[in-house]
Amino acid sequence: MSATFLGMPGNFPENSRKAVHDSQLRFNLRKATHTIRGKRASVVGELPDWQELRAAGKAIKEHTLRNLDRYLIRLEAAVTAAGGTVHWARDAAEANRIVTGLVKATGETEVVKVKSMATQEIELNQALAEQGITAYETDLAELIVQLGDDFPSHILVPAIHRNRSEIREIFLDRMPGVSPDLTDDPPALAEAARLHLRERFLRSKVAISGANFMVAETGTLVVLESEGNGRMCLTLPETLISVVGIEKLLPSWRDLEVFLQLLPRSSTGERMNPYTSMWTGAVEGQDFHLVLLDNGRTDVLADEVGRQALRCIRCSACLNVCPVYERAGGHAYGSVYPGPIGAILTPQLRGMSSELDASLPYASSLCGACYEVCPVAIDIPEVLVDLRAKAPHAAAERAGMKVAGWIFNDHRRLARAQRAATRLRKLVPKRLPGPLSAWTDTRDVPEIPEESFRDWWERNERA
Amino acid sequence: MRVALFITCVNDTLFPGTGKAVVSLLRRLGCDVDFPAAQTCCGQMHVNTGYREEGVRLARHFTEVFAGYDAVVAPSGSCAAMVREQYPKLARPGSKGAAAIAEVAPRVYELSEFLIDVLKTEDVGAYFPHRVTYHPTCHSLRGLHLGDRPTRLLRNVRGLELVPLPGAEECCGFGGTFAVKNPAVSAAMGADKTRSIMDTGAEVLCAADNSCLLHIGGTLSRQKTGVRTMHLAEILASTEEAQ
Amino acid sequence: MSAREEILARVRRAVAGAEDVEIPRGYRAGRPAEGAVEGLVELFAERVDDYRAVVHVVPAAEVPAKIDACLGGRRVIVPDGFGRAGGWDDLDTADGVVTTCAVAIAETGTIVLDHGPGQGTRAQTLVPDYHLCVVRADQIVAGVPEAVARLDPARPLTWISGPSATSDIELNRVEGVHGPRTLEVIIST
Structure with missing residues (x-):
């Protein structure tokens, strides 16, 4: 995959404007997000103790983050004792250097990959390619994205922006040896992917994964998946390298009882995902390496409001209920982390120096649907508002807000401004100029009343 | 009091x-x-x-x-x-x-x-003989958790026919300055909301927030739908004598 | 400073002064007591069936005959400790695998393998296209917390809920990608 998110031009309003006018994309996104929304609601509704689980999930993550140093050390000791090797990476470049070095040491030039947000975040595939190593994505959606030279647009289902007929076209164009009679029937498309990857799984010597959870107490890593590509990669190759963000820790084995209930129901809307693999250190003769990744996470951790974003378990429930995501699509966010969680995570991980990143905290109507479904109760609107206070503001907007603040600071000034508006009420055009034209492009302006409420009260009631 | x-x-x-x-x-x-x-x-x-x-x-x-x-x-x-x-x-x-x-x-x-x-009252003695649909605004629904309080009040209004709004809990796309900072997405959300409103056949769209009604009403008016917007207070204040 | 030391130092700086929290375990209060639940076999069978896996509930004495009937003419891997003669040895050409399990979860229709005796290696239950799993009624627990409590984290664990599936195309579930496309479960009562 040559595509890269870093340094993407544009800004969210501009990117989303294009997406809104792509009717095929709108249709695909609406259908997919509404399907999964319904499934999630139904399986979450089955558990009478959902709110208790959610409260526990939130607290376990908070407690882990508060004691992260201690738990990281404990994890390292447990993984090492079980025959694994632990590496630490301050940033993307260091992580990529470590992984590339480990692959080169095996003498292999091909690796198979399990879908992993962390390796997308550090753009590992590009780093490997620069060193002559080809990385093959094995998750069906990642494969679709990779073959289509495309960007992922969703955390759980990266090819959500594609429908079955588009996927068929990509397979026919780019998948070596695919039957020209391939139909767009989803089982036929899945079968084509199975055949395409089968040999690769059986002959690959090195696999790269992420992990959904790491248990400090036992050194256990956990990967949840559906297709079996994860099991293939985690089990068959001789060398397994897992790149995992430091925030993925859980203190104890028993804590999995909470997260193995929260994650599948929030994510795919199933009682349980088809496959979950757990392993502790080097298993069945494998060579196992764990790369612990910071890459900006400790900066996020230092922010009292923003640090709650590190509780995220990447379920993507917030994307599926977000009205903005549903219409803008994932690419508009210009990051591997799209949707509401991306809007608070990306600006914290990358900063807000680019126009795109500075526009992300505003990519929300603050409707609160994301917070309501979040299984670890991340108050996304709260973090968005906090980031908006830190974001750079345009000079004209700042001046306008200052004037508004000055008027609102004194009711007499407000009354005078209201009377001035009343006097000018007949002069308000149907289409407003400047930034306010954004309002009147699709909406009428309300009529300004003859008298404000406060003047009416003053005239009728004050006496 | x-x-x-x-x-x-x-x-x-x-x-x-x-x-x-x-x-x-x-x-x-x-x-x-x-x-x-x-x-x-x-x-x-x-x-x-x-x-x-x-x-x-x-x-x-x-x-x-x-x-x-x-x-x-x-x-x-x-x-x-x-x-x-x-x-x-x-x-x-x-x-x-x-x-x-x-x-x-x-x-x-x-x-x-x-x-x-x-005040412990669900029937405020109002009269409003029209077909009405209610949009629960995001901050009243998910911020204040008003639940069915507004619709309980509306159900007790004499003459009023309350019709359910499909996808009611979805944001209308106003979002304060969101409406001008992200006009394309805001307008798309507004258009979907007005379509749902039209599907109900209601004469009046009611909500507990005039700011959202400013956006939805402006869209309804631009599309010349003929559907009026009214704040909950105005319906509850209507009486038979006043009509 | 090494990366390890630097990251740990950054963490300590970042959380200095932050308050710790108590973990509310209220969700445990509603859990059924071990052995006190009726209908676990029926619930487990129903939930496995929801994944479009095939389920048979069979008295213990009839299990060997049921296994024969399920396997038919397939070339099947029989792991050490399963307690059945014969079996195919070559993973690449096997049609299927037959195993026991460590724990099964009624609420979610999940079987968990810890790859102990009778359960084979991880590859043996992955590469063949057909998996027959024999679950004893006393291995079925109510939910996820009860299963986690019974499992040994030192062992490799594979949690299986229905056949391999994907939701990557339009978010509709399609059974059968890389793992076994057919999962069959015999519950021995």
Whole structure:
């Protein structure tokens, strides 16, 4: 995959404007997000103790983050004792250097990959390619994205922006040896992917994964998946390298009882995902390496409001209920982390120096649907508002807000401004100029009343 | 009971009829209504757009103006949610501002909360012989958790036929300055909302927030749909005599 | 400073002064006591069936005959400790695998393998296209917490809920990608 998110031009309003006018994309996104929304609601509704689980999930993550140093050390000791090797990476470049070095040491030039947000975040595939190593994505959606030279647009289902007929076209164009009679029937498309990857799984010597959870107490890593590509990669190759963000820790084995209930129901809307693999250190003769990744996470951790974003378990429930995501699509966010969680995570991980990143905290109507479904109760609107206070503001907007603040600071000034508006009420055009034209492009302006409420009260009631 | 009306800046300036409706409704129910003249704006626009300093100043002003009342009633779920849910996050814990907020914020009610939870009435004696659909605005639904309070009140209005709105819990796309900062997505959300409203065959769209109705109503009007928007207070204030 | 030391130092700086929290375990209060639940076999069978896996509930004495009937003419891997003669040895050409399990979860229709005796290696239950799993009624627990409590984290664990599936195309579930496309479960009562 040559595509890269870093340094993407544009800004969210501009990117989303294009997406809104792509009717095929709108249709695909609406259908997919509404399907999964319904499934999630139904399986979450089955558990009478959902709110208790959610409260526990939130607290376990908070407690882990508060004691992260201690738990990281404990994890390292447990993984090492079980025959694994632990590496630490301050940033993307260091992580990529470590992984590339480990692959080169095996003498292999091909690796198979399990879908992993962390390796997308550090753009590992590009780093490997620069060193002559080809990385093959094995998750069906990642494969679709990779073959289509495309960007992922969703955390759980990266090819959500594609429908079955588009996927068929990509397979026919780019998948070596695919039957020209391939139909767009989803089982036929899945079968084509199975055949395409089968040999690769059986002959690959090195696999790269992420992990959904790491248990400090036992050194256990956990990967949840559906297709079996994860099991293939985690089990068959001789060398397994897992790149995992430091925030993925859980203190104890028993804590999995909470997260193995929260994650599948929030994510795919199933009682349980088809496959979950757990392993502790080097298993069945494998060579196992764990790369612990910071890459900006400790900066996020230092922010009292923003640090709650590190509780995220990447379920993507917030994307599926977000009205903005549903219409803008994932690419508009210009990051591997799209949707509401991306809007608070990306600006914290990358900063807000680019126009795109500075526009992300505003990519929300603050409707609160994301917070309501979040299984670890991340108050996304709260973090968005906090980031908006830190974001750079345009000079004209700042001046306008200052004037508004000055008027609102004194009711007499407000009354005078209201009377001035009343006097000018007949002069308000149907289409407003400047930034306010954004309002009147699709909406009428309300009529300004003859008298404000406060003047009416003053005239009728004050006496 | 000493009840203060917090009119909100949007209603004060653009929808005085909503304020008049609240006054007549509360008086009909036996309340002594006061309008503290020094009130202005809760500061939500500033805080939510990233101008915290200005917003904090307005929040301080609010707590001064509304100190000492038994109840503060706002015909806006959004502004009531700002005071109750967001104000406590604006002040430093243990500060004087935090104490002032803790004093005032719990006594701020959105209109339907005040009617049902404080006045304990679901039937306000209203008459409104029209087909109405209700849009629960995001901050009243997910901020204040109003639940079915507004529709319980509407169901008791004589002559009113309440029709359910498909996808009611979905945001209309207003979102304050979101509507001008992300106009394409906001308009797309508004268009989907108006389509759902049209599907109900309602004559009137009702909500507990005029700011959202400004956006939905502006869209309905631009599309020449003929559907009117009305604040909950205005429907509840309507009586047979007045019609 | 090494990366390890630097990251740990950054963490300590970042959380200095932050308050710790108590973990509310209220969700455990509603859990059924071990052995006190009726209908676990029926619930487990129903939930496995929801994944479109095939389920048979069979008295213990009839299990060997049921296995024969399920396997038919397939070339099947029989792991050490399963207690059945014969079996195919070559993973690449095997049609299927037959195993026991460590724990099964009624609420979610999940079987968990810890790859102990009778359960084979991880590859043996992955590469063949057909998996027959024999679950004893006393291995079925109510929910996820009860299963986690019974499992040994030192062992490799594979949690299986229905056949391999994907939701990657339009978010509709399609059974059968890389793992076994057919999962069959015999519950021995």
